[in-house]
Amino acid sequence: MTDFLRDLNDVQRSAVTATEGPVMVLAGAGSGKTRVITYRIAHLIRNNGVTPYNILALTFTNKAAGEMRHRIDKLLQSGSASGLWIGTFHSVFARLLRSYIHLIGYDRNFSIFDSDDSKSLIRQSMNELGITNDSLPVNAVQSIISKAKNSFILPSEFQSRPGDYNQQKAAKVYELYTRKLRENNALDFDDLLIKPLELFRAHEAVLGELQETFRYILIDEYQDTNRAQYLAAKMLGAKHRNIFVVGDDAQSIYSWRGADISNILNFQDDYQDSLTFKLVENYRSTGTILQAANSVIRNNHRQIKKELISNRSAGEPVTLIEAYNERQEGEKVAEHIRSMRQKDGHDYSGFAVFYRTNAQSRVLEDVMRQNRIPYRIFGSVSFYKRKEIKDAVAYLRFIVNERDNESLLRIINFPPRKIGDVSIAKLKEYAVLQDSSLYDAIRNAAEGGFQQRLVNALESFSSVIEKLKELSEYGSVYDVLSELYSLTAIPAQLQAENTAESLARYDNLQELLSMARDFSDHNPDSSSLGDFLENISLASDYDETRESDNYVSLMTVHASKGLEFPVVFITGMEERLFPLNTYEQDELEEERRLFYVAMTRAQEKIFLSWARSRYQYGQPQQCLRSMFVTEIDASIVRTESGELISGRSSSERASSSGTATSRGFQSKAPSPQSGIQTPRQESKSASKGFRAGAMVHHALFGPGMILEVHGSGSGQKVKIRFRTAGDKTLMVQYANLRIVS
């Protein structure tokens, strides 16, 4: 037994050493969750002699995985953790699929489609089925399909389920989309989770082999797992049953992408013989911050009760900043940062500014720049989503997987080769006729009876591809990419254009090139083009943090999970922004958890800010202060001038903290000053409750909010913003709307 276990408190140590059988750790924010996972892995390897190769640790982000690996290496002598399976569900499963996917009819060189690729394929499918975007928006279909996949409902089953008209149409799209993915030899993000399940179901021997390999399974952020992830963990752990999950139901903020909070709430029922440990001692935040966080989360009903206990002093109260508009909000944030930096000697890196939606970042960014405060925005436009990067990556992807038509269509006429839509349509026809892939059709174009000009253009394209393909057989990723740059002259073109924008793009391409070089250097044994692409596909901008630099961090609340900062600003504390438009109690509770996550990032000091007016869609909107502000114990909230917050009567507090039935803030709607509650107040028609701002329910489109009311009587129309179906204008007499509030 090694003495590193002395670094742990009693509960942590018990959780670390309970190595056999199912274990759940409920780890409150800042309670040493990562420490427990990393020490447990180190303990298994060092003290129990478990081979790293037999341990599987699954995380939610690449960053978390990287950090854990780093910490484990530090606990053990570096190198002795090699062979350990640690990574995100997506990356570990992608790796498994490379070995086994041929068993379920895919080629191991499959492409990984990002959500844009997948959207484009869904759009194609809808076109072929004659479903217009107007009748059913692509985005809605994409989200329906993704939800189905995350719940491990396959197309056949989805089709046979009863559902409304839209669901039926979506089911058809789902079926065709799945076929198209297969044609492209491609997987979307969700497939990375469900293809393993299909594989396990069809090939028990493979499952058995993997069950034998993964003697110990650890899952981080268990509250964010979806049904597919839950099933995968259950299947893989069924033999040895050493399944160890860590999470915090109060920090579950991803239900919108299929995370199922029941997974953690029901763990004890699933594994009746499991042990549970609760970590509630918080090492991060002051007593006041935890008091604030506890007092807010207490308003949620669906939760496992636990209150964080600080082992630090009370600290400073929460400061509430009220601004005239979002510009002034930013100015005030900047001013506080400047003065605190002088007074308390914080580095810029000690400050973080959070917002609920990305759209809010622009103004904050402007203000930071004007005030000469160094800042960094996390996760705005991803590097990998930039056009020039996507183009270059599409070439690489196509070289690896020549069935990847998404990539092919992206590059066939870029740079311009005079191959337009008409030619492509002809080619597609020819491919169908020949029953060949699109690329085979291109290679056989000479026999296709096309115009000589087109044949020449196609040949010049395929010769580039063939050259690169050959090079990729023996050359490094770097070699392939630089040859690509010279053959297509894409960077040269950008350089020649010589505008600020084109030069920035040129720089991005150079950056990609140096990433390729780094990749080959750091992964000498697995540095194939395919590996590089997999890395890129599953990477996000949130992964990199340059600790050493001194800047203020700007990010969404979601992106802040897992991080900590001495001083935290939570901006946009307004109704309908934070909490964002919510229609149901569950959604409001998720917003509240999100706010809880934001607050518990702070070590010393929290500022909350809100603006009385804010631009939305280029239009100024009146705003109301968020109900969440009122939920914090009033005794620990001060205004900027140091007064207790005022202007809230106790009755108002009572009504805004909400009951299960009144859905919280909406009960305040009729108050005369509540400007934003009725976006178009001028609408005169208040009859039958069809007024702007009212919540309604439509049999097909689900819940929505009335934006505008036109006319009255039998000709009355209402414009409604639906949660999933978008904005629609409907005739009241046919729409059969149910008024919810």
Next chain:
DNA sequence: GCAGTTGTGCTTTTT
């Protein structure tokens, strides 16, 4: 075939 323009629809959050 292509560039430039108009139109639309949207903004939650990401592997």
Next chain:
DNA sequence: GCACAACTGC
């Protein structure tokens, strides 16, 4: 107030 899809005119 933006990004991107669809359209138009050369």
